[in-house]
Amino acid sequence: MIKISNFAKEGNVVTFEVSKIDIKMLNALRRTIISMIPVMAMEKITFYNNSSILNDEMLAHRIGLVPLTTDLKTYVHSNECSCEGKGCARCMCMLSLDVTGPKTVYSGDLKSLDENVRPVFDKMPLVKLGMNQKIKLEAEAVMGLGRDHAKWHSGVASYEAVEKDKGTFQVRIESFGQLPVEELITTAFDLMDVKIGQLKEKLG
Numbered sequence: 001m002i003k004i005s006n007f008a009k010e011g012n013v014v015t016f017e018v019s020k021i022d023i024k025m026l027n028a029l030r031r032t033i034i035s036m037i038p039v040m041a042m043e044k045i046t047f048y049n050n051s052s053i054l055n056d057e058m059l060a061h062r063i064g065l066v067p068l069t070t071d072l073k074t075y076v077h078s079n080e081c082s083c084e085g086k087g088c089a090r091c092m093c094m095l096s097l098d099v100t101g102p103k104t105v106y107s108g109d110l111k112s113l114d115e116n117v118r119p120v121f122d123k124m125p126l127v128k129l130g131m132n133q134k135i136k137l138e139a140e141a142v143m144g145l146g147r148d149h150a151k152w153h154s155g156v157a158s159y160e161a162v163e164k165d166k167g168t169f170q171v172r173i174e175s176f177g178q179l180p181v182e183e184l185i186t187t188a189f190d191l192m193d194v195k196i197g198q199l200k201e202k203l204g
Contacts, residue, residue, distance in 0.1 A: 001020065002018060002019070002020055002021050003018070003019040003020055004016050004017070004018050004019075005017045005018075005019070009181070012155075012174055012175040012176070012177060012180070012181045013172065013173070013174045013175075013181065014172070014173045014174075014181050014182075014185065015170070015171065015172045015173075016170075016171055017162060017168065017169070017170055017171070018168070018169055018171055019163075019166060019167060019168040019169075020166070020167050020168075021167050021169065022167065023167070023169070026159050026169060026171065028192060029157060029188055029189070029192065030157040030158065030159065032188040032191055032192055033154070033155050033156070033157040033173060033184060033185075033188045034146055034153065034155070034156060034157065035145060035146040035147035035153075036145055036146070036147065036188070036191055037145070037146065037154040037155070037179070037184060037187055037188060037191070038070075038072070038076075038077050038143045038144065038145060038152075039067075039068070039070040039143065039144070039152055039154045039178040039179065040068040040069070040070045040075065040093065040117050040141045040142065040143055040144075040178065041064060041065075041066075041067070041068060041141060041142070041144055041149075041151040041152050042063055042064050042066065042068070042095060042139040042140065042141045042151075043064065043139075043140055043141070043142045043144070044139070044140040044142075045060040045063060045064070045137055045138070045139045045140075046137060046138045046139075047059075047060075047135075047136070047137045048136040048137060048138075049134045049135060049136040049137075050134075050135050050136075050137070051132075051133045051134050051135075052101075052105075052127045052128075052129055052133050052134075052135055053127065053128075053130075053133075054127050059126065059127060059135070062126050062127070063097075063110075063126060063137075063139060064151050065150070065151050066107045066110070066119050066120075066121075066124055066126075067119070067120040067121070067151075067176050067177055067178050068117050068118065068119060068120065068141055068178060069116060069117060069118055069119075069120055069177070069178055069179075070116075070117065070143075070154075070178045070179055071114075071116040071117065072179070072183070072187065074090075074114075074116065075090065075091060075092075075093070075117075075143055076090060076091055076143060077091065077142075077143040077144070077145075078091045078092075078142055078143065087140065087142075091142060091143060092140050092141065092142050093112060093113060093114045093117040093140075093141045094112075094113045094138060094139070094140060094141070095110045095111060095112045095113070095117075095138070095139045095141055096110070096111050096137065096138050096139070097109055097110050097111070097135055097136070097137050097139070098111075098135070098136045098137075099129065099134070099135050099136075100129070100132065100133070100134045101128075101129025101130050101131055101132060101133040101134070102129060102130055102131050102133075103128075103129055104125055104127075104128045104129075105125070105126045105127050105128070105129060105135065106122060106123050106124060106125055106126060107119040107121055107122060107123070107124035107126060108121075108122030108123065109126075110139070112141075117141055120176070120177035120178060121177070153176060154175065154176060154178050154179060154184060155173065155174055155175040155176050155179075155181070155184050156173075156174050156176075157171070157172070157173045157174075158171070158172050159171045159172070173185060
């Protein structure tokens with residue numbers, strides 16, 4: 001039976017020691033956390049005004065990489081939504097930015113229609129505006145997976161052998177803030193169960 005010991009949590013980081021486990025299971029957990037957890041990120045950005053020093057494409061790229069808090073109970077991936085990817089309140093959240101210089105524009109200046117989908121960090125600098133320079137835009141945040149783009153990476157997991165012959169490993173899991181680290185881990189296990197169930201069904 002798998003045994004977990006020396007469990008510790010600090011902020012968005014969890015560490016623990018696990019014994020009597022197959023390394024394949026740990027690797028499956030690691031890969032799931034890195035690439036398969038659905039989280040929100042800004043995908044389509046519409047500019048109405050941008051007189052900053054950054055062109056639309058560069059600024060959109062910076063904004064797209066801002067991590068957003070995610071509500072897995074409210075939102076689903078567009079592939080699973082009844083709107084069939086057209087965009088609705090079930091799979092998309094709108095954010096806006098309307099600022100005038102002189103000022104440094106931060107991630108916290110983005111305004112969301114849903115308080116549960118907002119920048120994880122308020123002080124990520126996006127661009128510095130000079131006198132009377134302006135930015136006005138709208139951004140569509142949608143669910144995505146880390147395997148598709150780095151902006152949808154939800155966290156990182158790693159492990160190292162303590163006593164490899166006994167199947168004992170030290171595990172470290174960190175959430176990037178879109179989800180609490182506890183929810184990140186439980187979601188990963190839920191997804192693994194689903195995948196295993198799908199495989200069993202295919203095998204008959």
